Amino acid sequence: xxxxLIIIVLFIVFISTLxxxxxxxxxxLIAMPLLVLFIDIKIATPxxxxxxxxxxxxxxxxxxxxxxxxxxxxxxxxxxIGIPIGLWYLNDLNENIIKLILGVLISLFGIxxxxxxxxxxxxxxxxxxxxGFVAGMLGGAYNTNGPPIVIYSTLKKWSPQNFRATLQGYxxxxxxxxxxxxxxxxxxxxxxxxxxxxxxxxxxxxVIMGAQINKIIPVERFHKYIYIILIVLGFILIINSxxxxx
Numbered sequence: 001x002x003x004x005l006i007i008i009v010l011f012i013v014f015i016s017t018l019x020x021x022x023x024x025x026x027x028x029l030i031a032m033p034l035l036v037l038f039i040d041i042k043i044a045t046p047x048x049x050x051x052x053x054x055x056x057x058x059x060x061x062x063x064x065x066x067x068x069x070x071x072x073x074x075x076x077x078x079x080x081i082g083i084p085i086g087l088w089y090l091n092d093l094n095e096n097i098i099k100l101i102l103g104v105l106i107s108l109f110g111i112x113x114x115x116x117x118x119x120x121x122x123x124x125x126x127x128x129x130x131x132g133f134v135a136g137m138l139g140g141a142y143n144t145n146g147p148p149i150v151i152y153s154t155l156k157k158w159s160p161q162n163f164r165a166t167l168q169g170y171x172x173x174x175x176x177x178x179x180x181x182x183x184x185x186x187x188x189x190x191x192x193x194x195x196x197x198x199x200x201x202x203x204x205x206x207v208i209m210g211a212q213i214n215k216i217i218p219v220e221r222f223h224k225y226i227y228i229i230l231i232v233l234g235f236i237l238i239i240n241s242x243x244x245x246x
Contacts, residue, residue, distance in 0.1 A: 006198055008038050013051060014202040020055050021210020024164035025150050027052055029233045046187040049178050050196050051203055056172035058207045066165035068158060074128035075149060076173045082136020100241035106147050107234030110227040122155045160214050160222040
């Protein structure tokens with residue numbers, strides 16, 4: 001295992017973890033396109049799954065009281081319902097078309113929210129069922145369950161701390177299924193575990209740093225940052241959707 005390669009992987013994981021720890025999401029969509037440039041996707045995918053699960057646990061240990069449980073359990077249950085439906089139906093559709101549509105919608109949502117001063121706020125948790133179900137279908141088919149959950153959370157206008165913690169509660173639960181799946185098919189090879197061990201110190205540092213940054217960001221500015229990240233991640237999905245045609 002080349003030392004320079006390890007350093008590159010550590011740097012990518014650190015930046016993606018810092019983003020996740022600060023804002024609650026975005027690590028996989030940042031890390032995966034970069035990691036696959038340097039390591040095999042069969043290594044990158046289970047590695048990021050392990051790290052994402054570890055991040056969720058690390059944040060929840062100290063912030064579980066911040067989780068908006070009224071929304072979280074609805075999001076989780078509806079996602080679990082949506083996952084098998086996504087596996088059954090959406091696999092018949094073109095993955096790149098779905099990613100393109102999702103990327104455009106996410107980007108437009110972020111741009112709209114940045115330009116519009118007044119924010120729509122969801123006053124009830126009943127919409128969690130819809131957003132969770134859509135997230136489950138997208139996650140089951142294309143492993144992109146995060147964006148609908150993030151959009152729902154922004155519309156609830158939670159504080160930065162509650163926003164971050166609630167997302168981890170959701171990702172922790174769905175992460176159990178992802179980890180189990182990788183384990184069953186034998187994706188956790190010695191190389192994956194070696195990279196994971198190397199990454200742990202940087203991940204812990206990024207989690208601590210992100211927690212401190214999250215605390216000092218004003219609420220309104222926090223939401224603006226979220227919209228900017230959504231725009232960026234939307235464009236990443238759009239770019240990835242065109243890769244098969246290049």
